Structures are given as structure tokens and as C-alpha cells.
Amino acid sequence: MKKTLKMILYLIIGAAVGLLVSITAQNIGGDVSTDRFYLSVSITTTIVAAFLIVLGIFQYRRLLTVAKDYTESMDEDSYDKYRYNKYNEIQIYGVIGFVLSLISLAIPLVIMNTYFSLPTFLFTFIVYIVSIIFLTRTTKLITKLYPERNLPQPSDKNYTDKLLLASDEGERHIMTTALYKTFSFTQVGIFFGILLLIVYSMLTGESQIFSIIILGIIMIISNTKYYSEIKEK
Structure with missing residues (x-):
């Protein structure tokens, strides 16, 4: 697989x-x-x-x-x-x-x-x-x-919390590890995506500023959301 x-x-x-x-x-x-x-x-x-x-x-x-x-x-x-x-x-x-x-x-x-x-x-x-x-x-x-x-x-409300409660300790460890790795990979992917769009705009003359802004906003929101969720409450 x-x-x-x-x-x-x-x-x-x-x-x-x-x-x-x-x-x-x-x-x-x-x-x-x-x-x-x-x-x-x-x-x-x-x-x-x-x-x-x-x-x-x-x-x-x-x-x-x-x-x-x-x-x-x-x-x-x-x-x-x-x-x-x-x-x-x-x-x-x-x-x-x-x-x-x-x-x-x-x-x-x-x-x-x-x-x-x-x-x-x-x-x-x-x-x-x-x-x-x-x-x-x-x-x-x-x-x-x-x-x-x-x-x-x-579709249930608070799906994430309910899923974690229904999972045992081993399953929660696997899920959180996979989610963190996915989060890190996504941030790197967005960063290189922005770089590629900048290079593409410079080489072709077709402005990708809107796409760059959208990707930047997504990157900011995802990082802010992640660190807000894991900080001590």
C-alpha cells in the first residue's frame, strides 16, 4: 500500500x-x-x-x-x-x-x-x-x-472531540502524530507554492498576486489556529 x-x-x-x-x-x-x-x-x-x-x-x-x-x-x-x-x-x-x-x-x-x-x-x-x-x-x-x-x-457537532473520546490512547497517539506531520508538510508546501507562483509571475508576466495573497492568508490562519489550540489554557 x-x-x-x-x-x-x-x-x-x-x-x-x-x-x-x-x-x-x-x-x-x-x-x-x-x-x-x-x-x-x-x-x-x-x-x-x-x-x-x-x-x-x-x-x-x-x-x-x-x-x-x-x-x-x-x-x-x-x-x-x-x-x-x-x-x-x-x-x-x-x-x-x-x-x-x-x-x-x-x-x-x-x-x-x-x-x-x-x-x-x-x-x-x-x-x-x-x-x-x-x-x-x-x-x-x-x-x-x-x-x-x-x-x-x-457531520456531528464537535466531531474532533467526540472522535478523540471514542479512541483509545494508542489511536490518539497515531492520529495526533499524523496530524502534526501533515500540518508541517502543508506549511512547507504552501511556502514553496508561493515561491513557485512568484517565479511564474516573473517569468511569464502573468500576475499571480491574488493567489499569493490567498495562500499567505491560509498559511497565517492555519499557523495561528494551531498554536492557539495547543497553548496552555
Whole structure:
């Protein structure tokens, strides 16, 4: 699982860097239609998103099938590890598929005033709707896997507090460690994202000041929120 997820992450990062370089080169040269290039990126990204969603749906159905009678294929300890890892894997497929489909849908919407393709828009819109439905279904999966535990729904008020109360000490340690690592990675990612936008603006002459400001505000709010929550009260 870890190797597969690392491969997906490396592919996304590599694609993002390649896209930035290609778009920058096109804007400098000006020989190729940027809008057509964006649409090809939208189609490619939608296909990747659709593949991940289909893969997630397959894993989702397989997990529910195993959960109905896991005693046929594994013992209780093996099943606990299996359902925990498989649930997180499904969540990753759902989230990545949703984000990619959102990006894919955004492209034809943003450039529709200069170049609009109805088939591309419909394709990206359908995949986006499917990704929302699938992601919604996966958020309720945990209660099906752990019917014996009183786990809260993501829509519940004070969901974080309820989830921590329903978790044991080992689970809380895993969650808080993962959340801190994610927080640190996000801050570094936002910082380098701002730097890339500055370089892109300087090379192409297309101002990304608004995006830079938004990312800066998100970085300020997330850091302020984090340190306000952990300070002594």
C-alpha cells in the first residue's frame, strides 16, 4: 500500500512540476494555444481522477464483502489490521480523486470566455459529481466497519472531540502524530507554492498576486489556529 501511495504522490508532484514548466515555456514562447493545452491537462487529470475513483469503489465493495464474514479468510487480529489499512487506503483514493476532479472541472470553467469545450466540461462535471458521491459514502464507512463502537459522524457537532473520546490512547497517539506531520508538510508546501507562483509571475508576466495573497492568508490562519489550540489554557 505504501509503495502504491508513494508512486501516486510522486506522479502527482512530477506532473505538477512538468505542467508548471510547460505552461511557463508556452507563455514565454507564445506559439501554442494555452487554452487548448489547459483543456488537454483537464482531460488527462479527469481520466486519472476517474481511475482512482473506480479503484476506490472496487476496494470499497471488496472491504464490505470481507466485513460480512471475515472468519472465512482471516482471524480477528488480521481482520482488524486489514480493515484499518483498507479504510485509510479508500479514503486516500477518494480524496485524491475528488481534488483532481475539482481541478479538472475548474479549468474549462475558468477559460470558458476564451475557449469552451462542452464535451470536456460534461466529462469533468460527471466525474466530479461521482467523486462527491463516493467521498460522501466513504465518510460513513467507518461506522459500518466498527458497529460495536460509538464513533461520531463527520457531520456531528464537535466531531474532533467526540472522535478523540471514542479512541483509545494508542489511536490518539497515531492520529495526533499524523496530524502534526501533515500540518508541517502543508506549511512547507504552501511556502514553496508561493515561491513557485512568484517565479511564474516573473517569468511569464502573468500576475499571480491574488493567489499569493490567498495562500499567505491560509498559511497565517492555519499557523495561528494551531498554536492557539495547543497553548496552555
